[in-house]
Amino acid sequence: MAVRPVRLEIKDLLVGYNSQGRQTIALKDVNLKVGDGEFVSVVGPSGCGKSTLLRVVSGLLKPLSGEALVDNRPITDVPDHIGMVFQNDALLPWKSILDNIRLPLVIKKMSKAEQEKEAMRLIRMVGLEGFEHFYPKQLSGGMRKRVALARTFAYDPSIYLMDEPFGPLDAQTRVVIGEQFLKMWEAVGKSVLFITHDIEEAVALSDRVVVMSKRPGRIKAEFTVDIERPRPFYEIRFDPRFRELQREIWESLSEEE
């Protein structure tokens, strides 16, 4: 694989929380690089500091020491060029599906005609054609997740940060949305830092999977997913190399549980 320029660099992070007079160290000695256009997933036991890591990278939380850099610049506050999809999808309830997806395009000052065209393209990509004038509360959890995904792609940040975005969905919906997400990502090819507790999802999507230790979390192992793209998101699970990686990652992770 060609060497990619580094987009995101995490250096010697030490992160703690103060609550009730006690300090909890959530992350210690965390080092990680994400290359341009690289898809990196993070798996780790519950409470090991995965969400904390994304909070630091998104500028919402200051580390005790160490730093996170995007394009060689330290992240000081919430930067406008990185985008986040959380587990709960944070749609605006008073806006239609179309207007929710259009919001980032309005902020980008796209013309009204272009906004409409791009939003409708994304609505079709996530399979929500016909629902554009519905409101979030009229949709299922899976459909709302599709809206959130379409909105992220409308925003099209230089780094996608995703914290268990498909977490609350049932297994079937996860596969369908994962497949749409993979297709959309393959078309834009941006850097992604993706948190999941699902090893299969991590391997199917990623160029690299990193495993975190239990708290205080650090990167304990790293696996390169040397499976060619484009990949069929579901069928790839029957590939012998996929199975092998899945087992190795499972073994690494199970030492931490």
Ligand SMILES: Nc1ncnc2c1ncn2[C@@H]1O[C@H](COP(=O)(O)OP(=O)(O)O)[C@@H](O)[C@H]1O
């Ligand atoms: N706001 C907070 N105040 C105090 N402790 C916190 C806070 N948020 C998270 N923690 C602690 O930090 C550790 C890592 O949390 P988190 O990053 O949410 O883990 P993960 O996402 O891997 O499940 C946990 O032990 C958690 O209890």
Ligand SMILES: [Mg+2]
């Ligand atoms: Mg979390």
